[in-house]
Amino acid sequence: MNNLIEVDVITLTKNSSNCILKTLDSVSMQDYKYINHIIIDGHSIDETVTLINQYKHEKKITMFQQNGVGIANAFNVGLMKSSGTLLIFLNSGDTLVNKAVITKIVDSYMKQKWLWAFGETISLSRKQYLKRHIKQYSYWNQSLFLSRNPICHQSTIFSQMLIQKVGLYDERLALEMDYDFNIRASLIAQPHLLYFPISYYDTTGISSIKVFKHYKVHRQLRKKYFPLSPINSLKTDSLCFLKACMRFMMIPIKIFL
Secondary structure: OHHHOOEEEEEEEOOOOOOHHHHHHHHHOOOOOOEEEEEEEOOOOOOHHHHHHHOOOOOEEEEEEOOOOOHHHHHHHHHHHOOOOEEEEOOOOOEEOOOOHHHHHHHHHHHHOOOEEEEEEEEEOOOOOOEEEEOOOOOOOHHHHOOOOOOOHHHEEEEHHHHHHHOOOOOOOOOOHHHHHHHHHHOOOOOEEEEEEEEEEEOOOOHHHOHHHHHHHHHHHHHHHOOOOHHHHHHHHHHHHHHHHHHHHHHHHHHHO
């Protein structure tokens, strides 16, 4: 029955000639047959588009030029071009952990019929000397949203049924649009937890190093969705700021290692 389930892998690119090939390779090598690789390019001016057009992909691949600006808009273009039963965002430079991971995801979906799910992620520094395997939570609780975005979009799989209920990403947000989207999704259905790694995540991307801007937007969204008492809000703000400082201090290490 797996042949009834099409999976869309959506990749956002912009001047990604130095890293797009490894993402293409990781999707092309998947042993699951029914994969559509959808590329949303942000009008690259380097060799990104040429590399994609010349690539001998084993799966169906289509590329579209972004019709707006910003990451949230690129996400939304991907959603609107997607028609598969399941979809996952895998940014340029990120890779799937092995050739069988999409098969494992589809098998889980067939058995559990979840609306959305997320698995484990392995974060990488630029030269991959540093690796961190982010293990799955023992159980899901909405309070996980308070101090951070507990869900990595490179390891999150959405069903079309959920997308139709949640809608699009908020294009007013330059950052943390996935945090906002995940909260809205969780208010519709609790995510299913997958206890295996799904992707390798490059932690040196532009959005990953804007830690204090992330902190500011995260704080605004947290107060919107999870109003706390003044004392609990102060405690949470302090914890989040401390984590932002720690991430900021790690940036040079991630870039040079």
